[in-house]
Structures are given as C-alpha cells and as structure tokens.
Amino acid sequence: MNLKLISCSFVFVTAMAVQAQHVMDVQTKKVGAEVSPTMYGLFFEDINYAADGGLYAELVKNRSFEFPNPFTGWDISGKVTLKNDGPFEKNPHYVRMAPSGHSDKHTMIENHGFFGMGIKAGEEYRFSVWARVPDGGKSKLWIDLVDNATMRDDQKLGNTSVEVSGKEWKKYTAIIKPNRTFAKAHLRVWGDSKVTTDVEHVSLFPVKTFKGRENGMREDLAQALADVHPGVFRFPGGCIVEGTDLATRYQWKNTVGPVENRPLNENRWHYTFTNRYFPDYFQTYGLGFFEFFQLCEDIKAEPLPVLSVGLSCQFQNRRESDHVAMDALQPYIDDCLDLIEFANGPVDSKWGKLRADMGHPEPFNMKYIGIGNEQWDTPYFERLKPFVTAVRAKYPNIKIVGTSGPDSEGKMFEKGWEAMKAQKADLVDEHFYRPENFFLGTADGKKRYGNCGALRYDSYDRKGPKVFAGEYACHGAGKKWNHYETSLYEAAFMTGIERNADIVEMATYAPLFAHVEGWQWRPDMIWYDNMRMFKSVSYYVQQMYAMYKGTNVLKLTTKDPADAKGKKQIPVAGQDGMDGLFASSVFDKTTGEVIIKIVNTSKKAQAVCVNLLDMKGERTAETITLQHKGSMDDENTLDQPLKIRPVDGTVQCGVTGKKQQTVLNDVVPAMSFRLYRIKK
Known part of the structure; x- marks a missing residue:
C-alpha cells in the first residue's frame, strides 16, 4: 500500500502552544545494528472468525455436513x-x-x-x-x-x-x-x-480470490496483509495450537492433502467466552498449512509455524494427566520434523512429495519453527528439550522459537528466559496485552525502565536468545477497543523495539482479524463484515514501521535533563524532561534514506530540533503523520474506514554552523506519530 494518501502542508502552531524545544542528535555516519528483515510482521490465529468466515474465502458453512449437528448452517x-x-x-x-x-x-x-x-x-x-x-x-x-x-x-x-x-x-x-x-x-x-x-x-x-487461487483467500483481507509489507507471518496461533485439551489441539497433518478429506476440528474459542458465545465455530482446515505457506510466499513474509509441545492449555488443564507423558512425546517430535520436511524437503521425500503433489515442488525455505505457545514452568521446559535435541540433530539451520509464557515480567517470566537460555533457543516469544502505563514505561505514576515501556529492551542480555514480541497490544483502561490513543502508545513503545534491533528480531501485533458479527476478543488489527473491511489505527502504526524499518539502526539521543553538566546522552523514550516524546532512527541502505520516527504522547505540540550529524546542506524531508484532532477514543469503522489514517507532507531541513550541518526543525502535533524520510 502506498501511504501517500493525502498531500498536505503542515502549519506551525504558535509558540504559546508549544513546549520548550527538544534537541536530538542522529549519528548518520556510523550505522548500528542491522534491522532484521523479519522485524515487523503478522500473527494469525483463528479467533473472531478469522479463518472460516474471514480470510478463507469459502462462503458455505459446514460444507461437508461434519459438524456435531450435521445440518448446522x-x-x-x-x-x-x-x-x-x-x-x-x-x-x-x-x-x-x-x-x-x-x-x-x-x-x-x-x-x-x-x-x-x-x-x-x-x-x-x-x-x-x-x-x-x-x-x-x-x-x-x-x-x-x-x-x-x-x-x-x-x-x-x-x-x-x-x-x-x-x-x-x-x-x-x-x-x-x-x-x-x-x-x-x-x-x-x-x-x-x-x-x-x-x-x-x-x-x-x-472466482476473484487473492492471486486467483481456487481454494484461496478473500481478496481484500489478504491484500491488506500484503500492504503491511510484513517480514514474518506466524501461524496458526495462539491458543488453538494447544487446544482446550489434547484432542482439540491443532494438528498440521490434518490440514494438508485434498481439501475434501481434511477432518473437522473443534475451535477452542467457540465456547471460551460465555459473554460472546458461538457454538457453531469450528475449523474445517480448508485454510491449512499448505495454504499458510503459500500465503507467506504471496505476501513475501517468512513463515513461522508454531506446533504443539505436548501440553494442552495450561490455564485450563492443571493435572499432569491432561498432558502428554514424557515417554509418549515421540509422535509430537515427529510432527515437528515432518513439518520441516514438508516445507523444505526434496520431492522424493515422503512429506516433500506431498507438498509437490499439492502443486508446489519447490521448497518453501522455512527458516523458523515455534515449539509450544505461551507455556511455562517445568512441564514446558522438560518437554521442549527433546524437541530441541531432535531439530538440532536433523536440521541445524532451523531457528527454534521458545516461549517465556503468558507474563511480561515477574518470577515465571524470568524463569522462562533462564530456561530458554539454558536450552539455547534462538528466539524467545514474549506476550503482553497490557494497559497504557506499560507501553509508556510508567506504573503507578512512576517511571520504570526495566521490564516495560520503550526502554524495556535496553537492558536485555545481548549474549542470549533474540526476542520475538509475538503477541502484544495496548488495552485501554476500561476501553478495550481499537481507539486512537492506545494505538499511539503502541507506536511509542515500538521506538524501543526499533532502537534495540540487535536483540529484537521480530514483533507481531495480535490478534489480527475480527468479524464485526463474530468477534470474541478485541482490540484487533483488521475488522470486516461479509462485504467490507476497515483497517484499525493500530494497523497503520504497524504499517508505518514495517514499510520504513530500514536496514540499520542509527543512534538517536538527547542530553540527559538530569545531567547538570550536559554531557550525558540518553535515548528519547518518554523519560522525565522529554515531555512525552519517543523517538528512534534507522538508515535504509536500499534507498539511501535516514528515517526518523517521533511520537508525541503529550497533549501539547512539541518543538523538536534534530541535528543530522555528518550530513550537510538543505534538504526536503518527506513526512507521514498519523494524527487525530477528535476524541482520543475515536476509531475507524466500516462506515468510516478512513476516519483516522496517515497523511503525507514535507518539512524543509535547514543548515547550521560553518560546516552547513543539516538540521531538521519541526513542531510535532499533540498526540501524534510523525515519520521523516531524508535522503542522505
């Protein structure tokens, strides 16, 4: 998608409405850590009628009469x-x-x-x-x-x-x-x-499905995925990987082969929420692992499948007998190894042949595999170990994604990280659906620089596994929907992800899809009915980051307000003295652009002065701004799908000093997210 939706010129507000100017320095000469091509992606789970009735374009419900009530629908x-x-x-x-x-x-x-x-x-x-x-x-x-x-x-x-x-x-x-x-x-x-x-x-x-595939995806919804320019696509969940019990876990081998012979599975979300209950919510597996891999190719995203580790949902199953015994794990381990063969194996292998028979003789070149979803403690750590051993022995180049559990901090979270380090997982999947103060780095009115906020990853151990922020969304206090304010706070948080690209390898907002008549969980990234769809404000935040993620981090700092001598430089991450400003910067080697992202979470416009060190001469900065002048509770809807969306503009960069150093002076509107692109 081209974000150039509206051309506009930004009008500077009067000095009375602007806070004191904030000076930032961007080191443009020496590039920092590489930004992973997978940095910003998508997470799919079949919740809110995301598959059947959503992305999967089949219009007939219960097409094979296999629902428990065979005439349902x-x-x-x-x-x-x-x-x-x-x-x-x-x-x-x-x-x-x-x-x-x-x-x-x-x-x-x-x-x-x-x-x-x-x-x-x-x-x-x-x-x-x-x-x-x-x-x-x-x-x-x-x-x-x-x-x-x-x-x-x-x-x-x-x-x-x-x-x-x-x-x-x-x-x-x-x-x-x-x-x-x-x-x-x-x-x-x-x-x-x-x-x-x-x-x-x-x-x-x-007939008109995405890419014209007969067993294909709904065109508008799949195109919205492609327009994000995702680096990674995680599937098929989520909690459906585990199932409410082992019998209802997601089994990938049931989702491949002729679509007519894929068995029905009970969707664990149809009865989970009694306040929004959908007893006719099942998985036909028409959208199966072959289709997921194919979709990843179509939208140019790395596939990240997640498989069961032999644990059913630990929230709902507390007895050891509810899970697979250690001495009975081999079929689950085989499923993992067989999936890699299905994705990458030669056509004369058992599972590679099935892929070829389904119309894709070339390998999908899968690089990542997740083992277990949001599981924790000793039952998970013990079961994960033989999976890691088996995958490392047969497929040493596959990156293994483990999990730190459902918590974003605390004893069990830390225990999960220690276990993933001990087992040498390549990435650790973190989940956090948290309130505003988490995303802004505050709790109870006090700044917290450790496990939350845009400074979360600054202190992470650089010698251990990389981070996969696999499920996250800002949930407003008493306002759990896709309103503008929480999306802005997600943008602020993501400056910390970008600044720490040396430790964070990928991040995906969640959940992805929701049918307006069939949702059970919100907020969600993309909403739709049978005819229309709209992109939430969170969608546009993710898109702005993904389309302009750059190739390398550039160091962006400001003087520490607490340093009387004015020599200490710190990140712009909402600390005291930053007046709610968050910022990050990257360089894109493919376009030759310096890209700066500034989020203003304060209720006042902020004057900023950005020194582009080692750049000379006047330049024009292309801008993309996400701003809303109405209520912070406003959101996009089916009837007003473009109520809140990014707009394009320009800002002139001047020069300063004898060396004619390039400098960007601007006023960032209150409660806004602005992105700058400046040709080096």
Whole structure:
C-alpha cells in the first residue's frame, strides 16, 4: 500500500502552544545494528472468525455436513437424509436428496453461510459439489443464490445448474454471476424431481480470490496483509495450537492433502467466552498449512509455524494427566520434523512429495519453527528439550522459537528466559496485552525502565536468545477497543523495539482479524463484515514501521535533563524532561534514506530540533503523520474506514554552523506519530 494518501502542508502552531524545544542528535555516519528483515510482521490465529468466515474465502458453512449437528448452517426440505459412507474417509457424511413423490413438493438444501454470504453484482462465483446418482443414470441439480430477507417478487440473485451422471462420485463445478449485490445471501441446491442424487462437499468461492487461487483467500483481507509489507507471518496461533485439551489441539497433518478429506476440528474459542458465545465455530482446515505457506510466499513474509509441545492449555488443564507423558512425546517430535520436511524437503521425500503433489515442488525455505505457545514452568521446559535435541540433530539451520509464557515480567517470566537460555533457543516469544502505563514505561505514576515501556529492551542480555514480541497490544483502561490513543502508545513503545534491533528480531501485533458479527476478543488489527473491511489505527502504526524499518539502526539521543553538566546522552523514550516524546532512527541502505520516527504522547505540540550529524546542506524531508484532532477514543469503522489514517507532507531541513550541518526543525502535533524520510 502506498501511504501517500493525502498531500498536505503542515502549519506551525504558535509558540504559546508549544513546549520548550527538544534537541536530538542522529549519528548518520556510523550505522548500528542491522534491522532484521523479519522485524515487523503478522500473527494469525483463528479467533473472531478469522479463518472460516474471514480470510478463507469459502462462503458455505459446514460444507461437508461434519459438524456435531450435521445440518448446522443448513435448512432442509423434502426428502433429505444423512449418510455416513461417503467417498472421503475423514469426512464420511453426505446427504441423499430423493424425489418427494409430488410435483409441488421440492427437495432442497439451503446454506446460510457465515452470517450470510456476501455477494457482489457482476462478480463470478464458483459453485462446486461432489455428487453421484446412486441408482445410475443422470440427474440435475439447480443452484440458486437467493435473498430471502426482502419483499421482492423473485428471491433469486443468480442461478446455475449441474448435470450429474453415474454411480461414481465426481466433482462438478459451475459459475454463478449474481445480478445484484447482497450481504446476507443464502445458497439453495434443488434436487432432481425424478432421480435420487447424493451430494457431498458443497462449496462456493468467489472466482476473484487473492492471486486467483481456487481454494484461496478473500481478496481484500489478504491484500491488506500484503500492504503491511510484513517480514514474518506466524501461524496458526495462539491458543488453538494447544487446544482446550489434547484432542482439540491443532494438528498440521490434518490440514494438508485434498481439501475434501481434511477432518473437522473443534475451535477452542467457540465456547471460551460465555459473554460472546458461538457454538457453531469450528475449523474445517480448508485454510491449512499448505495454504499458510503459500500465503507467506504471496505476501513475501517468512513463515513461522508454531506446533504443539505436548501440553494442552495450561490455564485450563492443571493435572499432569491432561498432558502428554514424557515417554509418549515421540509422535509430537515427529510432527515437528515432518513439518520441516514438508516445507523444505526434496520431492522424493515422503512429506516433500506431498507438498509437490499439492502443486508446489519447490521448497518453501522455512527458516523458523515455534515449539509450544505461551507455556511455562517445568512441564514446558522438560518437554521442549527433546524437541530441541531432535531439530538440532536433523536440521541445524532451523531457528527454534521458545516461549517465556503468558507474563511480561515477574518470577515465571524470568524463569522462562533462564530456561530458554539454558536450552539455547534462538528466539524467545514474549506476550503482553497490557494497559497504557506499560507501553509508556510508567506504573503507578512512576517511571520504570526495566521490564516495560520503550526502554524495556535496553537492558536485555545481548549474549542470549533474540526476542520475538509475538503477541502484544495496548488495552485501554476500561476501553478495550481499537481507539486512537492506545494505538499511539503502541507506536511509542515500538521506538524501543526499533532502537534495540540487535536483540529484537521480530514483533507481531495480535490478534489480527475480527468479524464485526463474530468477534470474541478485541482490540484487533483488521475488522470486516461479509462485504467490507476497515483497517484499525493500530494497523497503520504497524504499517508505518514495517514499510520504513530500514536496514540499520542509527543512534538517536538527547542530553540527559538530569545531567547538570550536559554531557550525558540518553535515548528519547518518554523519560522525565522529554515531555512525552519517543523517538528512534534507522538508515535504509536500499534507498539511501535516514528515517526518523517521533511520537508525541503529550497533549501539547512539541518543538523538536534534530541535528543530522555528518550530513550537510538543505534538504526536503518527506513526512507521514498519523494524527487525530477528535476524541482520543475515536476509531475507524466500516462506515468510516478512513476516519483516522496517515497523511503525507514535507518539512524543509535547514543548515547550521560553518560546516552547513543539516538540521531538521519541526513542531510535532499533540498526540501524534510523525515519520521523516531524508535522503542522505
């Protein structure tokens, strides 16, 4: 996505509204630590109808009749019976549609979709079905897209038909082109009035999916992912990796191979929150590991799959018997090794051949693997060890991501880090959904420079594993939604991530997706209904960092206000005397640009003077500013998707002194995030 949405000139406010000028120095000559290409990325978990009903473009719910209630999502009429000896071993159910015996009684099945089906006029939709005529001969199925919610004379939005022949199961396809747009359409399949027909795996996809893939992603949502320019994509979760119990854990081998033969899995989020309860929330695995890897290629992100370590969710399972015994871990370890072979192995290997058979003979070149999600203490440390040993022995170049557990600080967090150092994990996955004071580096009104805020990573051990900030979001006190203020604080926090690129290798906001009618957790990065979507303010913060992450850190400092002699230099990270300013800087070798990010979290505009040391002459700085002049509680919505978004502008850089050193003078608006790009 091009962030140049609006051209504008910034007007300087009067001196009465501006705090005292803050002077910063950027060392432009000597570049610092490399910024990892994976630094800013995306984390996907199937929560809030993120997969089925969201990113995965399938419009039919319960397409193989495998839900515990086989007719969930369906209405039936006439002679419809359920059978369980179908052509797909892992999805054996199908329906038999027999003639009613009367000319005015019709046999029909009707699917509601996920909160309805979003249908656009003039677009093509690919209907497919596996069918047969059990008694032999031929039959015909009529397929309608309908609007049965309005008072029109004809409910049909579009229709087609397929002719079925023979006793053997075959796949049939047809195209429907609706005549008008409707967000809550249903799909009807009418049986033959004279011949019995068996029907299985009823599917409807838009032809126009992301990259045109038949079993593909919803185009607008996947494009929004690509527009972030993510460096890494972590999948498939999250807590669904663990499952509520071992039986419901995510098993990657069930998600590959023919889509018709991928078994249903219970989604642990459908019953977790009784205040927002969705008992029909399951995983069909249509969006499986092959599709995840393929999506990573399409959006140019490194894949980071996460697998079960043999522990079910520790929050919900406190007994040792709830987890896999140490002497029974081998199948889980094999799953880990087999996944690496699936992703990277040659076509003559077992799992590499399956990848090739699915249409991708070239390896996916996976470099990272996560083992365990948000788990902690001795049960995790003991189980992780044999995984590490096995992966190191067979695939020494794969980077292993362990976890420090669900806490962002404290005894158990520190214990997790010590264990990951002892086991020589390459990265440690940290999670923190925390309030504003955490992201600003304050607690109870006092500054904390250790385990929270933009100074969090300044004191981390540089000799141990790298950091993966795998799940984080600022949760406002009593305001847990995507409002502007918390997004700004996330931007402030991220200056500390950027400044510490030598220890932080990747970071991903979470959660990623939410359906406006099916959410259970918020805030979230991207919201949508059946037809539309909008990007939260947090999305734009992540995008500004990811698109302009640079290649190397540049040292940006200011004089310590507490140093009477004025010689000590400190980072600009909201400390006393900084008046709520946070800043970081990088250099991009590919574009030759110095990139400076300044976040003003105060309620007043701030005058800044940035000395670009070792740069000479006047220059024009390209700017991108995220600013909102309304309520700090405001957010983007489906009806106002661009209410708050970045705008472009320019600031002229002058010179100072005999050496004509380049200097940037600007006034950063109150409660804003401004990015500067200056050609070196």
